[in-house]
Amino acid sequence: MTKQTSETVERSFCRICHAACPVNVHLDEGRVVKITGVDDDPLFKGYTCVKGRQLPDQIHDPARLRTALKRNPNGTLEEIASSDALDEVAAKLQAIIDEHGPRAVASYTGTGGYQNAPSHPTAAAFHRAIGSISYYTSVTIDQPMKATAPMRMGMWEGGPQNFSTADVMLAIGYNPMVSSYAPYGGLQGTDPFQTLRLRKEEGLKVIVIDPRKTELARQADIHLQVKPGEDPALLASLIHVILAEDLHDAEFCDRWVEPGHLDELRAAVDDFTPAYAAERCGVDADDIVAAARMFAAGPTGASGSGTGPSMSPHASLMEHLSLSLNVLCGRFLREGEQMDSGGLLPPAAPKRAQVIGPFGNPKGPQSRFRELHGYNGEMPCATLAQEIITPGPEQVRALIVNGGNPVAAWPDQTKSLEAMEALELLIVIDHRMTQTADFADYVFAPRLSLERADVPPFMDRWFRQPYACYTPAVVEPEGDLLNDWEVYWEIAERLGVDITLAGGPIPHRNADGSRPTDDEVLDLVYAKSRVPLDEVRAKNGTLVPEHAITIAPADPDASGRFQIALSDHMEELADVRNETTSAEVMRGFDPDVHTFRLISRRLKSHLNSLGRELPGLQRKNSTNYAYMNPADMDELGIVDDDLVKIASPHAELVGVVKAAPDVRRSVISMAHSWGSSTGTDEKVRDIGSPTNRLIDVENGYCTITGQAIQSAIPVSVEPISESALVG
Template sequence: IFEKSIYDHNFCDEWVEPSTLNSLIKSISRFTPEYVSKRCDVDQGAIIEAALMFANGKKGGAGTGTGPSMAPHSSLTEHLIICLNVICGRYNREGDLVESGNFLYPDSPRLAQVIPAKDPTPGPPSRFRNLRGYRGQMPCSTLADEILEPGEGQIRALIVSGGNPVVAFPDQELTMSALKDLDLLVVLDHRMTATAELADYIFAPRLALERADVPHLMDRWFAAPYTNYTDAVVEAESELIAEWEFFWEIACRMNTPIALSGGELPLDHKPTDDEVIDLVYSEARMPMDQIRENRGIIHAGKEYVVQPADPGCTSKFNLMPDGIQVEIDQVFAEVTGAELWPGFNPAIHTFRLISRRLKDVLNSLGTELPKIAARSTTNYAYMSPDDMKDLKISDDDLIDISSPRSTITGVAKADKTLRRGIVSMAHSWGGTSLTDEKVRDIGTPTSRLTSAREAIDPINGMVVSSAIPVQVQLTKEFSTN
């Protein structure tokens, strides 16, 4: 894109710090199509075609997701994707419409300008690996050590609301050791998860039809100015509680107010779902009473229209902030990103295990439903048929998949759409067993292959959970169906 000078010169002249643009061009110039093609084993012509297709398009942004965001150098990947969008000017301009209404969030006019930079790590420091919290949340890759390591700040009690750390958190062996070491583990979930098996207390929550609710997450993603509100339509059984009720009950007993944008939750009486919603969304762009009165409709004409930039705006994109140059140099010096792993042996770890999404199951949610379980009870280890033939592996054979950290046993399945050298598996399956004797019934957690102490992204603490270097071999003691 730079060599052919097809980036958005006008946008960059107005909104990009020139010295950082020049530094980016210089830094990435060594990553030629020839170099990238050889290192990634991707056709050089296809790389160029994709780049030209993107740069010559009028609209359309690039984004990351589960795969690249879980692979080595995830922060750098995210940054370079942002740079790609910047140099091609893939930002809303004055007069553009923003599809989603963002009705549940505070009114925030969209301006055609760069938002001034803020400290990206304002959160409290972790005791480990020089990591910090982000936007009120701490990196889960340090949680096990925060539990196990004595000293000021050691975590002794943990509340898990709807999550399943045993199979979802990195480094399953370390995670389980930490959870078992806690003085108190409380789980709020509607099913007996692997994490719930280790809990001291389990609370069953009210589910979607049993509570009033709004689409908090989706409100920003709707492809039209839409939001909604729903009443509870099914009366919950007496012992079921909403998640907020659990925290309210604890707050009452501790006489500790819970502050929300609309004020504190009352402690002198139990609020209703609607009272809680009103306090949470007190600053919503569309007041909650209007949302309740106008359910299930698209609010035509309520889209955000991008406004002109403030005349005094001087903020510009910095394409080469601190640390980026160092990591780009590191990538260029590598033969493969797998070198981040201590113990990586290119002669042994010849495969890469990549993440996979399934249509019927989201993380560890869904396998408890009989109709979904009838379709599949395991997270298959998908491989190229050619690789399976070379290794004398057949469909439904058990295979051992070993990273520098640990080993899982998977059920092999051919996928002709996969390139050679790849194992593709969905994450967050399995249970508390570390030996996978029930792999055909409940699957296996790929998180066991990861390390929470090594191969860590230095900025966000992300554990390498995709493109994991692994060895694949037929399970000797279970080589047949």
């Protein structure tokens, strides 16, 4: 007898990462049983990744939190109605504000929070409402220079040249085949394998700078397998070749570069010859010359960087040099050209063929540490643990963690653990017990992606064509669950303050006692969107070429100019030339001891700390392996699944070794955001180990952004026995 089912299919989009892949959600009596791609989607064409296909397990995970939790005096957690927990949290926050001022209350929005469109805007607005500057996000952990570099150099209002018609792509330390990351003018995650194949058939040339032979590097015309941390020297050498051979766009530079800066940059890179860079960076000098000529020949394309070099030494300089390559070769959209992406959700703004800015160094509120400042409404995350543990009149005493995992993600785990213990009040919004939730006083269980209405806040700006994307909730939530924004809104209601978004304040509770809906809040977040949100809803999953953006002419009196020879970066470039290795910026570095470099990496099966709780993904990677070149393993006398001790000048951890021929010699490649909340690694085979333990936020950091060095970390490696691990 054939079993009868009542399966239905609802369309939504995945939010495990920011790629926003459209999905068909297969439901049987309201239960998610399968996720498939949407074959007729005009942009993704059925593409999904392994992470998104695990949404049924995420939604129905037996260990998923479905109600709020409260910590008892004896340290145990017990279930509590969310309304009661919110009453208690609001009272405690008010007491802290009354005694210590609003800056004592901080929030951290992590990657999970950013996959929920109203989450970040609501959290930021909550802080404005209570008068607290202490708002932090994951953006300032891994790539803050994406904001500060164009702020300081100036930016092209019309944006970079389009990937869809690019002749050349320079990819510096990113791998969109795994991360779905969309760098400046580069390939992003809408069916990246097929998209890259088709573009290469059309003649696209690909240059990759990466210590690993990644999935993208395997498709490269030139792969510069650079030593970790030496990207600034390599980029300076590419600029050296372009300027020495007069391959730059002289007409564009004459019009849009600050007078004198081209000559100053030329002088600053004069010593970065291909021969010098080849020895310093571990690549072939002829390949450097060929890459520089290929990029300059274009005639269209863009240079863009990713997380690896963005977390390495001299990260802001690296980003400045990458952007300078685009300036030198005029790689920007001109009057009359159309942008690939529609950018439907941001407010309407001019898109002219001209430079805006520069705007100088970050001028936001001042941190108490290292003379750093906030920017774009956020404070630098690398100081937050110190803001918590260091006494003083502006000490942070309460923290709301929204879709993030500070114990696993913040640099310098030793300080992070101390900070979690020091907090008077820790509130976590998460669907699972993370390493950070282990310390929480209250945990609020959120609605997950299929249980809420949403739009993709990031990908809307990165889609390869103007594309409308929206989803209603397609699954009825079970339990005492709150959307992220609802937690902030409920606290604000109890504190007597309004959360004001672009379209005005979120309404107070309805006459029947109900909250506003997700869609009502989305309407407020995007009240000033370029395309009305109702139209995005109506045209969901379709291309909207009628909303393509055409670049307008420059203002006749446009005065902005690119500052490609900023004095501090030119001085830093001289420091780089005087180094033997970028590791010299870290105190305690011993070239005879720290002979390896540990680099960050992405995994197909996990996103930061997300994935360990999902059986289908856990089977693929039970730990964050320490990937090493087989020749290095032979020299150390180790084989797959052996244990090694990895020690930086700051701390040490234990890793489980796995051979990886794609990793260059003297490099260890590990994913971040793994490990326990104990500061020890006895369960490394089951839960991995935290690379953030190796980092010291005060030893090797960017003076502009505050970002700590989190990749290209100098380390020593030695085998250890299983008994040593247990001991």
